[in-house]
Amino acid sequence: MDHWKVSRPTVGRTIMIVGNGSVAAGAAAIIDAADLVIRFNDCRSRGAGGSRTDIVAVCNTGRPALSMLGGGNWKNSAAVRQASAIWCVRSAAKFESLRSQLAHSHPDLDDLCDDYSSGFRAFAKATGRAFHAVPASIHDHVDTGLRAHDPDPYVVPSSGLIIIAEVLAHWRQPEDRIVLAGFGHAGWEWHPFDAERRYVDALVVQRQLSRLDRSGDQIGSNVAVKAV
Template structure:
């Protein structure tokens, strides 16, 4: 179960908490209506979101983060460092967007007995190529949610696994390519590689339907 920070269907909590694995994002705003179980927290490890999570202590002591056994950093520090010069010209307001706080999340994970994992930069680069197929408008980076979806499908899924999404409204920050991301996810759903919560499992479809 991959649970974004958007709206989740009514009654979703029980289904989410019953999953074998639950991945949430950043400040885990999905907790509550979207259940409580949290095995992995995937974080934006650059820029203001990262600085906010690592500072002050509220993120570190939240119930979701306390129960998570792994912290995943979504953004490659090297890739974002390479973006800095171009963004300074095209998006000068994003002057701290590429600041890398991966070391802080790694240190936090180590100090609290959790695993820290860096999502491979190749996942992000492959997404950039794939999104071009969906008439993507100019954007800065894919959303963390989409990076994690692509990573799970390429690195972890085994035959017979049921990968389910909840809390993905494909809207938010203006410089994520949300329209293309929706089409990308819809294509994966059509291929039977994942489903949105509330849709039947692939085995429940009538043959030929």
Template sequence: MIVGNGPVPDSAANAIASADCVIRFNDCRSYRPGERTDIVAVCNTGRPAKMMLGTSVSSALHPTIGPAAWGAHPAVVEATGIWCVRNPAVFAALRAPLAITHPELDDFCDDETAGFEAFALAAGKTFRVLDAETQRFLETILAGFSPAPYIVPSSGIVVIADMLGAHPAADIALAGFAHVGWEGHPFAAEAQLVDRWIAEGRLRRLDAAPALSLAVGS
């Protein structure tokens, strides 16, 4: 079960609870008290990572985010593993091109992987960094949907692709994915790709509403 940060229907609660593995993202915004979490997949570069780990000045302005609040979130506490979605090698290579095309994103590639690894070790959780090849594969396949110019695929689609590759015979279900949000992700193309995988029988959605009609996902 891969649960994004968009709205999750109440009807999905039992299916999420009975899944073999429940993956959530970053600050687990769609989590409801008492729900289950096994893995928290985090955006481990740039401002989101700094906010979660409390390594940026801006984290002091948001008391609901930071190492104490994030680490104490019930979903993060319950999780047995922390996954870093953004492979450091991919983002190191992205730094120079972004400095030219998007100079305002000067900290986008700042790597906070070590901070998440230290957190996982201290909390007794497993730790994993997703393979760089997953993002490279996604960039190739997303090109077939003629996306508008974008920076990187979203964390949600990277984890979905990772799970499909690692567990091709598994029953993989999605909830809380709206495929809208930050303009640097190719959400329209990602929605089309997910719909293709659903049509091929590789995924299924628990959301009752169409993918593009919901609020912000992962």
């Protein structure tokens, strides 16, 4: 079996955004060696995708939010215990603005716009964690960007794409490297995953970020992954 190592410059951070899809064999050590690791919701990426977790980005509306806030499973999970920050992916104002439209187009999604960010904010405050809510402008920016990639009809972009856009817009420093792992671009039927894949591939071509999962010997302009 191949073993992997990461070589990188001495300046700038490596920010890993780790989705809940499959992760390349041997990637755990690379992910854990990053300067910042962002995971999602119940952090199913832990294990094959390493263990380090600095930020947990949560879907803060509807049933997923209620599931995480209810009981103690999510709050007491290893990833959440390790995280120093909770990010709410969905803008309460943006989702409230979608409520009447979705009541007509997708009446089965009647709870999608119910916002529980206050619960995550309270949890973060009570446990000494930082809290951040992604602004509505990022959702709008992603919607605009997706139009260039011929999306099928969709309800909202995925949490993964929102966080990619948020990091690129507001958190990346000039020398930072943004690396994705666990992004299979598959899941809920009302996310535009095919268009999202094309959107992310375009960002890779533009050297805005790189993919760990799709690497050969090189995963981006600043982070080299080699089999040894």
